[in-house]
Amino acid sequence: MLLEVRDLHVEFHTRDGVAKAVNGVSYQVDAGETLAILGESGCGKSVTAQAVMGILDMPPGRITGGEVLFQGRDLLKLKEEERRRVRGAGMAMIFQDALSSLNPVIPVGDQLGEMFVVHRGMSWKEARARAVELMDRVRIPAARERVRQYPHQFSGGMRQRIMIAMAIALEPALIIADEPTTALDVTVQAQVMDLLAELQREYRMGLVLITHDLGVVADVADRIAVMYAGRIVESAPVYDIYKAPAHPYTRGLLDSIPRLDQKGQELYAIRGLPPNLTRIPPGCAFHPRCPLARGLCRADEPPLFEVSATRGSACHFWRECLDG
Numbered sequence: 328m329l330l331e332v333r334d335l336h337v338e339f340h341t342r343d344g345v346a347k348a349v350n351g352v353s354y355q356v357d358a359g360e361t362l363a364i365l366g367e368s369g370c371g372k373s374v375t376a377q378a379v380m381g382i383l384d385m386p387p388g389r390i391t392g393g394e395v396l397f398q399g400r401d402l403l404k405l406k407e408e409e410r411r412r413v414r415g416a417g418m419a420m421i422f423q424d425a426l427s428s429l430n431p432v433i434p435v436g437d438q439l440g441e442m443f444v445v446h447r448g449m450s451w452k453e454a455r456a457r458a459v460e461l462m463d464r465v466r467i468p469a470a471r472e473r474v475r476q477y478p479h480q481f482s483g484g485m486r487q488r489i490m491i492a493m494a495i496a497l498e499p500a501l502i503i504a505d506e507p508t509t510a511l512d513v514t515v516q517a518q519v520m521d522l523l524a525e526l527q528r529e530y531r532m533g534l535v536l537i538t539h540d541l542g543v544v545a546d547v548a549d550r551i552a553v554m555y556a557g558r559i560v561e562s563a564p565v566y567d568i569y570k571a572p573a574h575p576y577t578r579g580l581l582d583s584i585p586r587l588d589q590k591g592q593e594l595y596a597i598r599g600l601p602p603n604l605t606r607i608p609p610g611c612a613f614h615p616r617c618p619l620a621r622g623l624c625r626a627d628e629p630p631l632f633e634v635s636a637t638r639g640s641a642c643h644f645w646r647e648c649l650d651g
């Protein structure tokens with residue numbers, strides 16, 4: 328197994344008290360596999376990724392439990408320097424906002440090239456040639472000329488391609504992409520997502536795709552893990568989820584995707600808001616918003632029930648939900 332996250336817990340100290348951002352999250356990603364982590368903003372999906380990437384080490388966020396096994400080694404137990412080395416060679420991350428991840432005063436080709444100079448010991452001449460190749464590979468037109476340009480001279484979609492180029496430059500085993508296309512308009516979103524999926528297959532990388540938009544991941548994900556209030560509430564192959572969700576929250580997300588055949592109809596929205604993570608409701612955290620909620624839901628927190636060998640749902644009434 329490439330990446331195995333086991334029972335991860337992360338807390339934040341806020342003025343309101345302790346926010347339980349991640350409450351016992353477990354998931355696995357194999358080489359060549361794409362896992363989408365889906366949820367509304369504030370559900371803990373980005374924090375989970377940051378904990379895995381080790382960019383959460385500073386307060387106020389704190390990992391309070393769990394294991395992050397990358398190629399069999401628990402990153403949380405390694406010394407900082409070793410951890411950085413393992414990660415640097417094996418994992419890369421893509422963020423939503425390329426403009427703030429790229430250095431505005433350095434030409435993009437030099438930012439790409441620097442990775443080969445630092446990590447592969449190449450000369451600048453070789454490294455610049457590799458930068459052009461990479462820009463070509465992510466289909467940036469006129470790469471040979473544009474390699475000398477600065478980030479602000481590229482469109483949002485092209486900048487995101489540069490971020491993808493940087494992520495794949497050292498051929499990592501795993502990429503974590505946090506809302507990689509959210510800032511882009513719909514057509515560009517699809518192109519960038521297709522490119523990412525294509526490279527993922529070509530390099531047989533594991534890909535963790537974090538998104539609030541179920542529509543975006545439909546074609547590229549193998550599995551989906553749905554997060555709510557810091558937990559995974561449903562985990563299943565993508566096909567199963569589309570066929571019939573086994574959790575009312577997943578159903579709500581599915582029903583709120585705009586569909587072409589329903590043009591003009593009012594879009595469904597899940598009522599209410601996600602909970603404040605310093606005051607997660609007792610029992611099932613989703614109960615204040617759930618159309619199927621009843622007494623048991625307010626009293627007992629549902630574990631992740633085994634729906635099938637490849638599927639779990641944290642709903643007491645998952646059968647009812649599956650039956651629609």
Ligand code: SF4
Nearest residue numbers: 611614617624642643
């Ligand atoms: Fe809804 Fe109850 Fe299932 Fe929670 S456990 S999702 S409240 S039906």
Ligand code: MG
Nearest residue numbers: 368369372373
């Ligand atoms: Mg986020």
